[in-house]
Amino acid sequence: MTEPARKATAVAPSNIAFIKYWGARDLERALPHNPSISMTLSRCFSRCTVEHRPDGDEHRVLLRSSTGELRPPGAEFTQRVVRHLDRIRKMTDCPGGFHVATENSFPAAAGLASSASGFASLSLAATRALGLELDSRELSSLSRLSGSGSAARSALGGYVEWPAVLDDPECCAVALATAEDWDLRDVIAVVDSGPKKTSSLEGHRRAPTSPHYEKRQEQLPARLQAVREAIAQRDLEALGPVLEDEAIDLHLVAMSSKPAIFYWRPATLEVLWQVRSLRDEGVAAWATMDAGPNVHVICPPEAEEPVARRLGALAGVQSVIRDAVGTGPGVVSEHLF
Ligand code: DP6
Numbered sequence: 226m227t228e229p230a231r232k233a234t235a236v237a238p239s240n241i242a243f244i245k246y247w248g249a250r251d252l253e254r255a256l257p258h259n260p261s262i263s264m265t266l267s268r269c270f271s272r273c274t275v276e277h278r279p280d281g282d283e284h285r286v287l288l289r290s291s292t293g294e295l296r297p298p299g300a301e302f303t304q305r306v307v308r309h310l311d312r313i314r315k316m317t318d319c320p321g322g323f324h325v326a327t328e329n330s331f332p333a334a335a336g337l338a339s340s341a342s343g344f345a346s347l348s349l350a351a352t353r354a355l356g357l358e359l360d361s362r363e364l365s366s367l368s369r370l371s372g373s374g375s376a377a378r379s380a381l382g383g384y385v386e387w388p389a390v391l392d393d394p395e396c397c398a399v400a401l402a403t404a405e406d407w408d409l410r411d412v413i414a415v416v417d418s419g420p421k422k423t424s425s426l427e428g429h430r431r432a433p434t435s436p437h438y439e440k441r442q443e444q445l446p447a448r449l450q451a452v453r454e455a456i457a458q459r460d461l462e463a464l465g466p467v468l469e470d471e472a473i474d475l476h477l478v479a480m481s482s483k484p485a486i487f488y489w490r491p492a493t494l495e496v497l498w499q500v501r502s503l504r505d506e507g508v509a510a511w512a513t514m515d516a517g518p519n520v521h522v523i524c525p526p527e528a529e530e531p532v533a534r535r536l537g538a539l540a541g542v543q544s545v546i547r548d549a550v551g552t553g554p555g556v557v558s559e560h561l562f
Contacts, residue, residue, distance in 0.1 A: 232276040233353035234561065237345035237379050237554035239269040239331070241411055241513060241521045243452050243468050244445065245475045246374045246387065248432035255374045256396055257389045258432075259445050262452050263378045264523070265385060265404070266411060267551030269331040271339065273346035274561040277354040279321040284310045287562075289328030295561065309344065309371045313351050316367075323351060326561040331546060332418035340425075344371035345379035349554050364554070365397035372426065382553025384456045404550045407459045410529040412510075412522040413546040414536040416492035423486045425516045431482035441474045461525060465511030468523060472513040479516070490518040492541025499535055508532065 246261040286306045288298035297303065310323045325347065329339050345368045352359050352367070359367065361381050369377035369387075377398045378385045383406065387398040432438050448467050455464035479486040493514070500512040500522055510524040510532050522532050529547060537545045 231354060232274065232560060233350045234272065234274040234557050234559060235346045235349035235353065235554060236270050236272045236557050237342045237349060238266045238382075238551045239271075239339065239342040240265045240375060240378050240385065241523075242375065242378075242471075242515060243464065243513065244449055244471055245515070247428065247475050247478060247516075248438060248442075249374070249429045250389065250391070252372075252426070252429055255369045255372050255377075257374055257387065259442060260386060260389045260449055261375075261378070262384070262386045262401065262449065262456075263375070264409060264411065265379065265382045265551050265553055266548045267404075268548045269329075269342065269413075269546065270551075271327055271329050271342035271346040272557070272561065273325065273327040273343070273350045275347065275350040275354045276324040276562075277319070277321055277351075278324060279319075281322040282320065283322045285322070285324045287326040289326070289561075295326050295328075305340075305372065306347065309347060310351065312370060313348070313355075313367070317352070317355055317357065319355050323354070324562070325351075328561060332415065340371075340373035341375035341379040344368050344373045344376035345554055347371070348376070348380075349556065353556055361400075361553075362395065362397045366395045369396060369398075375425075380554060382551055384550070386453070401453060401456050404552045407456065407550065408526055409461070409550050410524050410526055411548040411550075412524060412529055412532045412536060413548060414492075414496045414520045414522065414539070414542045415544045415546065416490050416496065416520070416541050417518045418543060421488060421517050423488075423516075428479055428482070428486055428516055431484070431486065432478055434483040435478040435481040437474070437477050437481055441478060444474075461509055461511075461523075465509070465523070468511045468513045475516070476514065488514070488517050490541070492539065493518045493520060495539055495541050496520040496522075496536060499539065500532075503528075503532060503535060
């Protein structure tokens with residue numbers, strides 16, 4: 226073990242799920258019902274600075290607000306961060322408190338996986354502040370324990386699978402291919418940048434109440450295999466239709482859960498419609514969504530410009546983020562405080 230660094234800053238990207246985690250075997254331990262596969266992003270990321278204070282046991286949490294200041298976030302977010310810091314303190318047997326500041330390069334809690342990037346960056350910064358060097362398996366496993374399962378995937382770059390192995394306490398994500406292996410773009414149409422009303426955590430709880438939940442589970446082995454093969458062969462024509470089926474099924478399950486969860490806004494449908502039109506015109510582009518109203522359009526580099534132009538011109542689209550597959554988290558030298 227190296228000397229404790231006391232203060233460390235980490236950057237971790239968000240990710241977009243091709244095969245979704247929706248429904249848990251054990252929510253407390255963030256063990257999913259089914260494996261999921263994602264693409265790690267590049268421009269949508271969280272940056273987190275953690276300072277370890279060996280002489281105190283209080284944690285302090287600050288989040289960059291939309292107006293630019295570092296402020297105490299809402300009670301629910303603070304509680305999740307504090308619980309994770311307590312967990313890290315216990316697991317590493319390092320007494321003391323942590324001071325944390327975090328910021329996102331994109332709208333938080335709007336289905337753009339800010340908890341994935343947030344908890345992966347927090348886990349990396351906190352362990353580095355304690356002088357620990359985790360490998361990607363350990364970082365994935367620790368990030369997962371935050372309760373944000375998708376954070377397990379943000380611990381790695383490129384194309385990532387998070388398996389759902391029964392009785393595997395580590396349950397960490399593994400790389401399927403690197404970012405260099407396949408340059409895919411993600412054009413994100415932001416139709417609502419506000420926080421979502423129903424958390425993914427609540428969505429996982431309600432998922433089994435949908436009559437479509439079991440049906441989706443039955444289809445998953447074939448879908449997972451199709452996505453693994455499409456990634457191995459860099460075959461977007463094979464990947465695209467599975468992406469769209471998965472996104473629609475996630476929302477079908479959410480909308481038919483009891484009580485029902487509606488993440489879509491009218492502009493969500495408008496974007497989906499335009500993606501189909503683009504395909505009819507010969508542009509290779511396929512849509513997917515996480516638990517929110519915003520639409521991710523997966524496409525090759527040459528389609529990025531026409532997709533961004535078309536979606537940016539829609540009345541219901543507030544902004545367009547042009548993202549791409551990325552290389553994963555890392556430690557940086559610019560601290561937030
Ligand atoms: C729809 O429990 O990981 O994005 O912590 O809010 O990111 P957050 O949610 P989490 O569930 C992810 C749900 C999903 C699908 C996915 O990313 O696999």
